[in-house]
Amino acid sequence: MILPITIYSDEILRKQAVMVEGIDKSIRELIANMFDTMYKAPGIGLAAPQAGSSLRLLVLDISCMAEYSHISPMVAINPVILSSKGYLAMEEGCLSVPGVQGDVVRPATISLQYRDEEFVLHTREFSGMLARVLQHEIDHLDGKLFVDRLQKRERRKVQKDLDAIAAGRFAASYPVAPLVSVVEGSRVV
Numbered sequence: 001m002i003l004p005i006t007i008y009s010d011e012i013l014r015k016q017a018v019m020v021e022g023i024d025k026s027i028r029e030l031i032a033n034m035f036d037t038m039y040k041a042p043g044i045g046l047a048a049p050q051a052g053s054s055l056r057l058l059v060l061d062i063s064c065m066a067e068y069s070h071i072s073p074m075v076a077i078n079p080v081i082l083s084s085k086g087y088l089a090m091e092e093g094c095l096s097v098p099g100v101q102g103d104v105v106r107p108a109t110i111s112l113q114y115r116d117e118e119f120v121l122h123t124r125e126f127s128g129m130l131a132r133v134l135q136h137e138i139d140h141l142d143g144k145l146f147v148d149r150l151q152k153r154e155r156r157k158v159q160k161d162l163d164a165i166a167a168g169r170f171a172a173s174y175p176v177a178p179l180v181s182v183v184e185g186s187r188v189v
């Protein structure tokens with residue numbers, strides 16, 4: 001099932017998401033729906049708050065990119081970055097911030113502890129695009145968006161677009177959650 005994606009000014013994107021206690025039918029359904037939603041958009045990663053659930057859970061699949069076609073789709077539940085190495089600037093975008101891109105500097109390699117879709121615990125090192133997408137999605141679980149990490153000059157360049165999104169003026173080729181934002185003191189839906 002395709003879920004509506006929450007957009008920029010939605011409160012859920014600013015919340016600290018809650019730990020998943022275990023796998024049950026509702027979590028399995030959420031994971032399946034998140035994959036459906038991500039593929040339909042299309043995107044290469046999706047965090048649960050973007051699908052309307054404030055849970056520490058993310059899905060990703062970067063195999064649509066030629067150089068990563070051998071990489072399997074991945075589910076990460078309750079992910080924790082244990083350590084990181086190096087720094088890399090890379091252009092990012094986000095399904096919750098339609099039409100906006102910008103360079104974000106993040107660690108190049110991370111050591112990650114997480115649980116898979118069977119709730120089995122793993123500790124693994126990730127680099128390249130996987131490390132990038134994981135860090136972007138983990139930010140979503142902590143109420144952070146990539147635009148918060150843009151350098152001042154770059155942030156100024158996109159501020160107009162962000163204001164437009166907050167006011168409901170944006171185009172997205174996928175279903176989005178109804179937007180409630182505060183514009184000049186009045187609540188508009």
Ligand code: NI
Nearest residue numbers: 093094095096
């Ligand atoms: Ni995102």
